[in-house]
Amino acid sequence: xxxxxxxxxxxxxxxxPKIVVPIVGRTRAAIIESAxxxxxxKMDMVEWRIDFYEEALNVEKVxxxxxxxxxxxxxxxxxxxxxxxxxxxxxHITMPEYRALNKAIAESGRTDIIDVELFSGDxxxxxxxxxxxxxxxxxxxxxxxxxxxxxxxxxxxxxCKMQTIGADLLKIAVMPTCTEDxxxxxxxxxxxxxxxxxxxxxxxxxxxxxxxxxMAGEIFGSALTFGAVGQVSAPGQIPVEKLESVLxxxxxxx
Numbered sequence: 001x002x003x004x005x006x007x008x009x010x011x012x013x014x015x016x017p018k019i020v021v022p023i024v025g026r027t028r029a030a031i032i033e034s035a036x037x038x039x040x041x042k043m044d045m046v047e048w049r050i051d052f053y054e055e056a057l058n059v060e061k062v063x064x065x066x067x068x069x070x071x072x073x074x075x076x077x078x079x080x081x082x083x084x085x086x087x088x089x090x091x092h093i094t095m096p097e098y099r100a101l102n103k104a105i106a107e108s109g110r111t112d113i114i115d116v117e118l119f120s121g122d123x124x125x126x127x128x129x130x131x132x133x134x135x136x137x138x139x140x141x142x143x144x145x146x147x148x149x150x151x152x153x154x155x156x157x158x159x160c161k162m163q164t165i166g167a168d169l170l171k172i173a174v175m176p177t178c179t180e181d182x183x184x185x186x187x188x189x190x191x192x193x194x195x196x197x198x199x200x201x202x203x204x205x206x207x208x209x210x211x212x213x214x215m216a217g218e219i220f221g222s223a224l225t226f227g228a229v230g231q232v233s234a235p236g237q238i239p240v241e242k243l244e245s246v247l248x249x250x251x252x253x254x
Contacts, residue, residue: 002197002199002200003168003198004199005168005169005199005200007077007113008075008076008077008112010045010077012223013223015251016218016247016248016250016251017222017223017224017225017247018044018045018223018224018225019044019225019227019240019244019247020044020045020046020079020224020227021041021043021045021046021226021227021228021229021240022046022047022048022049023047023048023049023052024052025053026052026053027053027054028055028061028068031048031053031065031069032065032068032069032072034229035072035073036072038073038076038229039072041229041240041241042244043227043240044076044077045076045077045079045224046069046077046078047080047081048078048080048081048111049081049083049089049090050062050081050082050101051081051082051084051089051090051091051093052090056082056090057093059100059101059104062101062104063108066080066105066111069110077113078110078111078112079112079115079140080111080113080114080115081114081115082098082101082102082115083115083117083144084117086117086119087117087119087142087144088144088146095120098120099128102116102128103127106132106134106135107131107135112137112138113137113138113139113140113168113169114128114132114139114140115139116128116132116139116140116167117143117144118142118158118161118162119143125141126165129165129166133166138169139167139168139169141162141165141170142173143162143171143172144172144173145173145174145175146175146206147175148174148177149176149184149205151184152187155172155174155185155188155203156188156192156196159172159188159192159196159197160192163196163197163198163199167199169199169200169223169224170200170201170202171201171202171224172202172203173204173205174204174205175207176207176209176210179209181205181210182205182209185204185210186205186212186213186216189201189213189220189221189222190220190221192221193220193221193222194221197221200223200224201221201222201223202223202224203217203220203222204222204226214226214227214238214243215238215243215247215250216250218247218250225243227239227243
């Protein structure tokens with residue numbers, strides 16, 4: 001039995017992959033402007049990429065801005081993410097700061113999902129995950145490799161570890177250097193979804209070479225896809241209107 005996740009009438013893992021659009025503003029005004037503009041877009045969820053924010057290391061400012069985001073889009077599922085520099089993020093953060101920030105966000109009750117990087121250290125991940133679940137917040141365990149695509153077995157191993165530690169969604173994003181790398185990612189996704197996962201998985205092959213992976217999730221087993229409205233947060237993201245059209249075509253075909 002798959003453990004799908006339902007947030008505000010959006011069920012992650014059922015039907016078409018749900019479209020997530022990132023907020024990547026550097027100032028509070030730019031962040032709120034993005035949130036307002038999202039009301040009229042064809043999307044299902046929002047991800048606030050906190051590491052883009054100029055006050056990202058100020059927990060009080062982050063929480064104040066989170067309240068403002070929620071006031072603009074109260075009914076849209078919200079993921080909050082501080083992406084570390086080790087995994088392609090905008091700012092350096094120490095692990096004590098990372099742990100404290102994510103726990104404060106979980107305790108605030110203002111987000112639905114928090115992204116926690118798998119390789120932050122087992123104790124850090126466990127502590128944040130327990131805090132999130134205590135406060136009824138879901139956790140995406142994530143891993144991002146901007147230099148290469150690991151082997152199929154390694155990709156599945158990382159996803160299985162995310163599941164074992166108790167994350168609610170399992171996410172991997174990798175960089176292809178050739179077409180075969182994209183096929184490796186898709187094959188790992190399919191095998192994980194079919195044989196091991198009992199909860200939603202999220203996978204993508206980045207850059208223009210991997211764009212097919214952002215569209216074919218319903219076929220291979222990826223439950224979320226990341227689109228763009230304006231500025232992108234990762235290479236290869238597709239404008240949401242085009243992405244929605246392709247997802248619908250695939251959905252109707254299968």
